[in-house]
Amino acid sequence: MSTRPQIPATRALPISGTEEVKINKRPWYRSKDWSPLDATSKFSKYLILFFMTIFAIYTIMPIWWLIVGATKPDGELFSGNGFWFSDFNLWENLQTLFTIQDGVYGYWLLNSLLYAGLGGMCSTLFAVMMGYALAKYKFRGRGVVFAIVLAGVLIPASVFAIPLYLLFSGTGIINTFWSVFIPSMVSPFGVYLSRTYAAESVPDEVIEAGRMDGASEFRIFFQIGLRMMAPALLTIFLFQFVSVWTNYLLPSLMLANDKLQPVTVGLVTWQYMRGMPVGYSSVVTGALVSVIPVVILFLSLQRFWAKGLSAGAIK
């Protein structure tokens, strides 16, 4: 307790007297409100920077290889320096990629986009409705319902892929669009996240006020609840989008028709061909192209998921 009053004192230090000169000379990396936490030695600061750079190089290395590889003609992919450019052949590679096997790659990209995009939207809406109901309506047994949903979070979807395949293979759903799309509409993790978020960010008073004004429960949810839960919505959508986009096991089980497959399944089929008849350069270029949409989505919405993630983590 005795240390508390000292905090403003240290904060105020730079403003008084001689310290002011120092603040004008502060290096570019020092933030304006200097605090005692900044008293790190130069040595340890550069040591940290060094290790962080090493890990950054490790992270970027395979991606860099992929980028470089996508620009090379098929014959040079594995000769010479793998981490540096040789003949620039990217446009030809792209052309081959989208025309080989009757342009099946285009279908794959579109399918991935449909499964992940539409599936993500539906799953988000359903999960948020469920989470909102569990957080805001105090009915008996809601704890049990939540526990059952939580079991779905703890047991991963890929474990359910085989039972789901067994079930679907007895019906006409298998090898259709629906066999992959229906499972992508469910996000137990989304329910978990939105329940936490709804409990915190949608006050009971607001709902009560809506009722007083004669609004229906759905209207209250769609006009007030959804707006207040917007950051959670985006997070859930991103998560589901990525988990469907990156999924391999379920679509590879369900879909034999290559025109219905997502890009992950298609690329692995190509890789298994070991260069014939589809060259490795198409695999590499295809992998790079398939990564771009998700990376763009992530970088542009970075702010939102970080927030949502922490909401899920803190509880």
Place this chain on the structure above:
Amino acid sequence: MSSTTAPKRKRAGYMERQALTRAIPFMIPFALLYLFIYLIPLCYALYKSMYTVGRSGLGISAPEPKFTGFSNYINVLTDPVFMSSMGRVLLIGLIQVPVMLILALVLALWIDMRTTVGKRFFRILYFLPYALPGVIAGLMWSFLYAPSLSPIVKAAEAIGIHLDFTSGNVLPFSIMNIMTWAWTGYNMIIIYSSLQSIPSEIMEAAAIDGLTGWKASWKIKVPMVRPAIILTAVFSIIGTAQLYNEPVVLKGVAPNLSSQYTPIMSALSTLTSNYNTSAAKSVILAIFIGACSAVFFAVTREKEPTK
């Protein structure tokens, strides 16, 4: 006495019923889908796993499914191939998960430090692999591992070092490397967002009391982000148990990789020949994963002060 509590109870009951009728329309879409995608398949798998398709001696009559109780489970649990796939995943998890989480924690602490340069850049860069599908990560690394294709192997050869990422003993570590590469940033972000919620006054107060650097991190920050670390640990355990994408893709360059390398691969390998066994394997894996995460949650939650 009852005259005062009875109406109250009645009122509470009415409120609960009203809440339920209001909640049901919101829950129907998710509940139905959850039922069809999670619960019914699981029950169906349970049901199938209790049957065995008997083959009559001459193979003339059609094979008939017969109720055989837990015999599939006993067969699977005594099957050395399946059990070694479980053991392999357990081993990979025991080594890879701690290494990855320590890395993630250290990186998160560094990025959380006020003096670190280029935080935003590093944060985004480290997180990037998360956006890449597991099979794409596997694909990239398999090209970097393949004895005849890898630029790394070639470079090492040039200076006289022989590297083999795809030989039997090294394979688990090659897989661990892909997993660490793919998930460290993700876990780091979870821990980092939790670190961000620590009020800076607490750390400043500690600094004034002489607690700085590693000591401050270890004694204040780490305990405060405990729930986030637990969450990442549980997700990592779950992720490791369902290991599938990376080894399947690696198989393209490592033919010696067993087709029953992990439990899911094992369950898939019997899918066409004996799906009752596959069903039993899936159920065992589901129970195993559920139990692992539940136990981990229970053990780590207990020590926390009640909230």
